[in-house]
Amino acid sequence: MKAVRLHAKWDPRPGFKPGPKDVEGKVCWLGSKVWRYPEVRVEQVPEPKITKPTQVLIKVKACGICGSDVHMAQTDEEGYILYPGLTGFPTTLGHEFSGIVVEAGPEAINRRTNKRFEPGEPVTAEEMFWCGHCRPCADGYPNHCENLHEMGFDVDGAFAEYIVLESKYLWSLKELEGVYEGDRLFMAGSLVEPTSVAYNAVIERGGGIRPGDNVVILGGGPIGLAAVAILKRAGAAKVILSEPSATRRNIAKQLGADVVIDPTKENFVEAVLDSTNGMGAKLYLEATGLPQIVWKDIEEVIWRARGINATVVIVARADAKIPLTGEVFQVRRAQIVGSQGHSGHGNFPRVISLMATGMDMTKIISKTVSIDEIPEYIKRLQTDKELVKVTMLNP
Incomplete structure (x- = not known):
């Protein structure tokens, strides 16, 4: 399948000292300190498969370009990426997405029904993968998880045809059906994360x-x-x-x-x-x-x-x-x-309900593009401020 991947060179700035959670040559929590010469390109990668009973296979329908995607591909005068946070390359970009459930493991529970996800359910997902057992998670602050991973930052994201995710990060978009028709439902769903x-x-x-x-x-x-x-x-x-x-x-x-x-x-x-x-x-x-x-x-x-x-x-x-x-x-x-992130405190379901009752965030989408056009528009968004949100639509 096609995927939009970012590659970069691990080349720490002079004097940089890796933190306890950094992995030499692979992952850094201060990305702008180590990653140099980023390159974004469309590649062929294997289609993901479910490997755990709690996972869900999703066909990606829409995925928006975030400012973080732009800043991971944008550099300062020395060639270092501008994005200052958690990053691990190479990785598939994209985290503002929505799609349709294709397959679900036997323990992949849908919060909407408290039963297993069924094929055809429209969904979106949190991009911050919290563990649920560290002290910040236990205290109710998953955005600050000590074992955090992020979709499209240090694990493969949704600028692709399919993605596999743990069901605990998924939220149903069923509430938007009948309010947004066709592609607009998935365009709205892709805006749940940034909203x-x-x-x-x-x-x-x-x-x-x-x-x-x-x-x-x-x-x-x-x-x-x-x-x-x-x-x-x-x-x-x-x-x-x-x-x-x-x-x-x-x-x-x-x-x-x-x-x-x-x-x-x-x-x-x-x-x-x-x-x-x-x-x-x-x-x-x-x-x-x-x-x-x-x-x-x-x-x-x-x-x-x-x-x-x-x-x-x-x-x-x-x-x-x-x-x-x-x-x-x-x-x-x-x-x-x-303020960092979006998870916890019922933020996602409340935003979905706001969208279902009249808060139409699709107004911010300036243009829809194909997966092959994403690298071009990640570059354009570095300077073109007349574009607000550019969103990939998959057939």
């Missing part, structure tokens, strides 16, 4: 909001746009998005944004204060991956706003230092939280 990343960031880690609160989202990529939709449905009075791309600002309006700011032409701080009558926001989402650029404006609006108790959630991955002024957060009784 759950946003849900985890603003609802779980950020603590959510009370109806009537104001929120500010910096960055109109898929995660930022998903946050717009979620927070508007959560009752935000003003959802404010800061994003340079006019295309992305327009999509944000369709998803519920009340105010959109072009930070290249407007003063972000003044625009936020003006649109909130000087009160500022309860929640700020940093979804740009450029904290060295946007952080000073976040701090200034928190400092000048009349409202206190703001929370800043960092969701974008970036190997960059934040220019933090502690005094701002002390005096304004503000806080910063980090």
Whole structure:
């Protein structure tokens, strides 16, 4: 079968010391420190088979290109990949996917029915493979599993024709049937994972909001746009998005944004204060991956706003230092939280239910392509910001 594979050279930066969970030449939890000269290509690989009673064979129907895929293939001036997290190459890319169950092991349980998965069930999957028995998992934090593996990062992903996964990571998309027809059902299903990343960031880690609160989202990529939709449905009075791309600002309006700011032409701080009558926001989402650029404006609006108790959630991955002024957060009784991943706390089923009841995230899909076009579009997305989400559709 065809699969989109990424190859790279293991060449640690000078002074890099492997961590206890790194595997020399194979896996590193700080990918941008070791992987060099990435190459993405379509290859022929063996079709996967079920080998355990808890596994499910899935025919991949849709898989979206994530910013992480782009950054694993994108390099700095020295040829090192930009993605800073867990990676192990070569691997098949792709983790934002949906598909149809082809075969299920006798112990592969469907949460929807509490019975074995049946062929034909539409499904999506978590991309973070948590163990369930380490201390973070036992404490209810699977996104921070000590034995974590990630689909499309260090184990084979879904830019392929078929994939085999453990049933515990799967979620049924049956609820979307009748709401989304044909390919759109699978397009929506492929967006459950990134939308759950946003849900985890603003609802779980950020603590959510009370109806009537104001929120500010910096960055109109898929995660930022998903946050717009979620927070508007959560009752935000003003959802404010800061994003340079006019295309992305327009999509944000369709998803519920009340105010959109072009930070290249407007003063972000003044625009936020003006649109909130000087009160500022309860929640700020940093979804740009450029904290060295946007952080000073976040701090200034928190400092000048009349409202206190703001929370800043960092969701974008970036190997960059934040220019933090502690005094701002002390005096304004503000806080910063980090958010990684999407699993746990019922995020996936809640996002699926939101999609089933009117939150149409397929609006962010700019283009659908074939598996053979994925390497080209992973490269294009490095610079073309008019494309938001590019999604592979398999016949």
